[in-house]
Amino acid sequence: MTVAALLRQRLRRDWLQLTLWILGTAALAASAVSGVEQSYGTLQDRQEVLVAVMANPVIMLFRGLPSGAEREAFTLFLILPFLAMMAAFMSSFLAVRHTRAEEELGRAELVSATPAGRAAPTIATILHGLIANAVLGALVFAVYAGSGFAVGGSAVAGVASAAVGVVFLGVALVAAQLMRTSRGANSLSVWVLIITFLLSGIGNALGTPSDDLQRIESSWVTWLSPFGWAENSRPFADDAWWPLVLCLATGVVLTAVALVLQPLRDVGESFIAQRPGRLYAHASLSAPIGLVWLLSRGSLIGWCVGGLLTGALSTSLASVISELGTDIPALQNVLSALSDNGSLAAGMVIIFFLIVGVLAACAAVQTVSRARQEEAHGTAELVLAQPVGRVRWLGGYLVIAFAGVLAVCASGVLGAWLGSLRQGDADLVSDAVLAGFGQAVAASVFLAITAFVFVVAPRLTIALAWILVLGGLMLGLFGALFGLPDAVVNLSPFTSAPTVDAGELDMKGGWWLLGATAVLAGGALLLMRRRQLATNG
Numbered sequence: 001m002t003v004a005a006l007l008r009q010r011l012r013r014d015w016l017q018l019t020l021w022i023l024g025t026a027a028l029a030a031s032a033v034s035g036v037e038q039s040y041g042t043l044q045d046r047q048e049v050l051v052a053v054m055a056n057p058v059i060m061l062f063r064g065l066p067s068g069a070e071r072e073a074f075t076l077f078l079i080l081p082f083l084a085m086m087a088a089f090m091s092s093f094l095a096v097r098h099t100r101a102e103e104e105l106g107r108a109e110l111v112s113a114t115p116a117g118r119a120a121p122t123i124a125t126i127l128h129g130l131i132a133n134a135v136l137g138a139l140v141f142a143v144y145a146g147s148g149f150a151v152g153g154s155a156v157a158g159v160a161s162a163a164v165g166v167v168f169l170g171v172a173l174v175a176a177q178l179m180r181t182s183r184g185a186n187s188l189s190v191w192v193l194i195i196t197f198l199l200s201g202i203g204n205a206l207g208t209p210s211d212d213l214q215r216i217e218s219s220w221v222t223w224l225s226p227f228g229w230a231e232n233s234r235p236f237a238d239d240a241w242w243p244l245v246l247c248l249a250t251g252v253v254l255t256a257v258a259l260v261l262q263p264l265r266d267v268g269e270s271f272i273a274q275r276p277g278r279l280y281a282h283a284s285l286s287a288p289i290g291l292v293w294l295l296s297r298g299s300l301i302g303w304c305v306g307g308l309l310t311g312a313l314s315t316s317l318a319s320v321i322s323e324l325g326t327d328i329p330a331l332q333n334v335l336s337a338l339s340d341n342g343s344l345a346a347g348m349v350i351i352f353f354l355i356v357g358v359l360a361a362c363a364a365v366q367t368v369s370r371a372r373q374e375e376a377h378g379t380a381e382l383v384l385a386q387p388v389g390r391v392r393w394l395g396g397y398l399v400i401a402f403a404g405v406l407a408v409c410a411s412g413v414l415g416a417w418l419g420s421l422r423q424g425d426a427d428l429v430s431d432a433v434l435a436g437f438g439q440a441v442a443a444s445v446f447l448a449i450t451a452f453v454f455v456v457a458p459r460l461t462i463a464l465a466w467i468l469v470l471g472g473l474m475l476g477l478f479g480a481l482f483g484l485p486d487a488v489v490n491l492s493p494f495t496s497a498p499t500v501d502a503g504e505l506d507m508k509g510g511w512w513l514l515g516a517t518a519v520l521a522g523g524a525l526l527l528m529r530r531r532q533l534a535t536n537g
Contacts, residue, residue: 002116006124010098011131017463018132021090024467025083025161026139028474032079033147035478036071046074047214054213065204065231066216072149072236076157082474083157084230085197087136087165089470091129092189095172098125101182104377109267122173122262126255129169137162153236156244160230163247167226168193170254177261180270183373187299200227226250288388289396295374296367300404303363307356307408311415311436314352315428346500349416349431356412357439357494358473360405364447365465367401372454372461375533390528398451398521405443409436431500438498438505441513445493446472448520455524458534 040046046069053066064080067073099122102108112118141158145151172189179185203222209215215237222228229243265271284290371394374380384393416432450465457464472492479489490496496509 002114002120003124003127006111006116006121007127010124010128014094014097014128018090018094018135020463020467021086022132022136022139024470024474025086025090025136026143028086028478029079029083029140029143029157030147031478031484032075033144033149035484036075036078040074043069046071050074050077051213054209054216063201065207065218065222065228065234066214067234067237069214070236072144072153073234075149076153076235080157080160080231080235081197081200081227083140083161084164084227085193086470087133087161088168088193089190090136091133091165091169092172092193093186094129094132095125095169096176096182096185096189098128099173100176100179100185103268104182112267118262118267119259122259126169126173130166133162133165133169136165150236152239156233156239156241157235159241159244160233160235160247163244163251164226164230166251167247167254170251170258173258174254174261177258177265178270178272180272180274183370184272196225197227200225200231203228204231287396288383288393289399291383292367292370292396292400295370296400296404299366300363300400300407303359303366303404303408304411306359307411308415310352310355310359311412311417311432312419313415314349314356314412314419314432315416316419346428346431346503349428350435350499353412353416353432353435353439354476354494356409356436357442357497358469358476359412360408360439360443361446361469361472361494363404363408364401364443365450365469367404368397368447368450368454369462369465371397372458375458381533384533390531391525394451394455394528395525398447398525401447402444405440405447409440409443412436412439427503430503434498434500434505438500438508438510439494441510441517442472442493442497444517445513445520448517448524451524452520455527455531 036046040049050066050069053063064077066077099108102111102121108118108121111121137158139158140161141154144154144157168189171192172185175185175188175192176182179188200222203219203225204216206219206221207216208219210217218228218232222232226247229246232243233240261271282290282294285294371380374383380393384390413429413432413436416436417429420428420432446465446469449468450461453464454461472494475484475489475492476494479492479495490509493509493513496513498505498507498510500506
């Protein structure tokens, strides 16, 4: 009965967030169906794209495992990893929110003092995550079965998406036992997600193509990743269930490990201790902005490394793509759908710098969201009890977040320059500079939106900010490919941002984005003057 009451409380608390995650995943699955029909309507188009993939397997870092050119299998090749990623993010955040975050806020200790004990909240969280993933998988199944796809393959696609979510539910539950803060647990879970996603892509890229260049057999590296297990179920081709058993078994083992570890530590403690602080504070901590930098520098460095690697790929792969595009018209159509630029090499730079923009936006959102975390934990109140005004306090987060945006985009440009050294194409570096500027403008919009939401609706800050970034990414990456109207695609700041056109800067919607950034950031600072602290999580 106690577990049932806690489960009802979690469902009531999370219904809006889970609805957005689950419906967003279903919408992504549905958009793939219509997008493939519009952009790759013939078997020959799909076959030519798969030939291009075999010629340059690095493309598979951003796609799934090729299993044939039939419409159903090709659709899942394009979209399955991202459906699984949505389930993984949803499950990770859910698990940490109801375990480690509850301990940080002191609510877990209150529940533990009741007859519920310590295990019941974790068991309720596990059931909560399983229900959420089951609903997500059922909707993915319904989307594909309702689109006329084979029922068996649709079932495999739905279970594959949900099974990866179950794995990361377990990953996050273990991370919550290991790390001292919800921030640390979320970071550990996300890094595991990113690493395993890349392992799957690398393993597929190292795989063996079939003689007709329409299918790839994964290398052993893929089998180190739950994303690789899901992709090797090959919906609408092999419909293999046994790789999904690996996902479910791993999720069971991880949740069992979390349940075993929990009673071995005190409430509020962790197995990985926090790093002890200095005996004397650094001089930079005499100002609020110094504290923001101290809290944010680790994550910002990580986002910059991601920008550097993405920028390097943008130019190092550009010449390969140009050669392929000359021989394979279907590939040229793909890049044309993603970029209006006439040059395939420049178009490749634009596409990769959209990813740099997403990384910069994530850095900004994470930094500004720390203000909400500090407020909810009560530590912001300690800072504001000093001679520090609310506007100055929030302004510190905005300054560091904006510096992070510039640093990530600059890292992308540096990576593009390093990648171009092998190609000897200086024009691509110029394109990277212009594209980096445009994506910095786009990322700044998310910075300002997060700050504004923090001021007017603080409890929605973290969830809404990340949902908007994810929505902008999906529109930017898939909107044009899936044939959505330009008016819809341009709702994403990443696609409306200034870009490169024949070596020149095309502002596109840049002035509107700059104006929106200034209005939202200014409004946030103005309204912050009279806002009361909202310390309840």
